[in-house]
Amino acid sequence: MQHQRDQHSTARSRAVQLDAFGGPGVLNIREIPAPQAGPGQVRVRVTAAGLNPMDWIMTADAETAARFGLSLPAGFGTDYAGVVDQVGAGVTGFAPGDRVFGGALSRAVADFVVVDPAGAVAANEAHHTPDGVDDRTAATLAIAGRTASAALAAVAPGPDDTVLIGGAGGGVGVFAVQLARLAGARVIGTGSAASAEFLRGLGAEPVAYGDGLAERVRALAPGGVTAAIDLHGTETLHVARELGVPDSRICTIAAQVDGVSAANGANAAPGALEEIARLVAAGRLRVPVAASFPIEQIRRAAELQAGRHVHGKVVIDL
Numbered sequence: 001m002q003h004q005r006d007q008h009s010t011a012r013s014r015a016v017q018l019d020a021f022g023g024p025g026v027l028n029i030r031e032i033p034a035p036q037a038g039p040g041q042v043r044v045r046v047t048a049a050g051l052n053p054m055d056w057i058m059t060a061d062a063e064t065a066a067r068f069g070l071s072l073p074a075g076f077g078t079d080y081a082g083v084v085d086q087v088g089a090g091v092t093g094f095a096p097g098d099r100v101f102g103g104a105l106s107r108a109v110a111d112f113v114v115v116d117p118a119g120a121v122a123a124n125e126a127h128h129t130p131d132g133v134d135d136r137t138a139a140t141l142a143i144a145g146r147t148a149s150a151a152l153a154a155v156a157p158g159p160d161d162t163v164l165i166g167g168a169g170g171g172v173g174v175f176a177v178q179l180a181r182l183a184g185a186r187v188i189g190t191g192s193a194a195s196a197e198f199l200r201g202l203g204a205e206p207v208a209y210g211d212g213l214a215e216r217v218r219a220l221a222p223g224g225v226t227a228a229i230d231l232h233g234t235e236t237l238h239v240a241r242e243l244g245v246p247d248s249r250i251c252t253i254a255a256q257v258d259g260v261s262a263a264n265g266a267n268a269a270p271g272a273l274e275e276i277a278r279l280v281a282a283g284r285l286r287v288p289v290a291a292s293f294p295i296e297q298i299r300r301a302a303e304l305q306a307g308r309h310v311h312g313k314v315v316i317d318l
Contacts, residue, residue: 010034010045010085014318015110016076016298021061024302027076029295035114036086042094042117042126043086048139048292049108049316050079051305052171053254059106068105075107076298077316081129081138082113091117099129101138101277109298109316127274130281137287140171140313141276146265147253148175149272152183154251154261155227159184162221164228164245166236168204169195169311172253173231175276177202178285185227188220190236198288198311214239230255288312 013034018026037043055077058068065074081101084094094100094117104113105123119125129138151172157163157180165180167173168189180187181203189204190213196206207216217225217239227249228240234255241250247259256262279285290312293301298316305314 010112013111014295015107016295018059018074018076019072021059021065021072021074023056023060024299024306027298027302029298030073034112037088037114039089040091040116040118041088041114042084042091042100043112043114044080044082044100044126045085046080046082046108046111046113046318047135048081048318049077049110050081050136050140050143051077051301051314051316052079052143053305054078054143055106056302056306070106075110076302077107077109078103078105078123079139079142079144080104080108080113081135082318084126085112086114093117094126094128099135099138100126101129101133101135101141102126103142109295109318111318127277130277132281132283133277136289136292136315136317137280138277139315140287140289141280142273143265144171144313145175145276146268146273147172147263148179149269149276150263150265150267151176151229151231151251151253152179153267153269154263155229155249157183157185157227161185161226162188162224164188164190164217164225164236164240164243165204166190166209166228166230166239167232168199168202168206170231171310171313174202174288174312175285176229176231177204180229182279182284186221188217188225192309195311202288209235214242217243229253289315291315292317294318 084098102125117126169191187204190209199206230236230252290310292315
């Protein structure tokens, strides 16, 4: 992979772009002029880009894209990791050769991204990658890690809690389960029957989603559930209410329901992402990478991720 990259001119950049909004079939690889770092910016030579549901959701149609400030031609992907190779005037704390990770809204699947290292949101930021965290893993942290942290903060689990997490095997779920366990809580995680062993490996007690979920949870936790996080729609939310969990201890990320907190990465506390990276570096939190693809297979990778049945994260190698 490194040899191929060394042969590619730094004056040009491969980038995944969309000429029309839609599904994975509209994703194309283009060769474009490489972006240049301006004042207050750094340019990163991307080595890996992690995919998230928001990548294809916000580029699915023009109306949704406009809410994120996107217009055609648009890029694709937000999470990235790589190495700084240009530093603009006025930048401090970053130098060429530094390993970094972060977010570049809908433009991360490219050879180069230009970001503001002082940026505070996943749309435009850079953080130093800790020793002990490889680039594939670092490229999965920004969106899912922050979102999980915000959701956990909304319900504040502790050693006396039993937390029901819906969609526990997905990209955000793998973080949420482990963070709840680190907080001392017991975790029951919903998923398909095929995901049961995977969820156990994260520290969750698996339960199959679908009809009868409330009864299955009662059987697992006769003492009751005290908090819930719904990472996929509203099924877990409604079951939590049925089980007597107060709305103040229920959180969603993919739905808006009156009386219930809705979390996203923008709600995460300052320093949340750096803390997650430190936990990964210390071996206390692991990030399962379900699959990795070269940039040439971006459509296949996006289709897998959009199917919402993958266990863990999907990463593009550049």
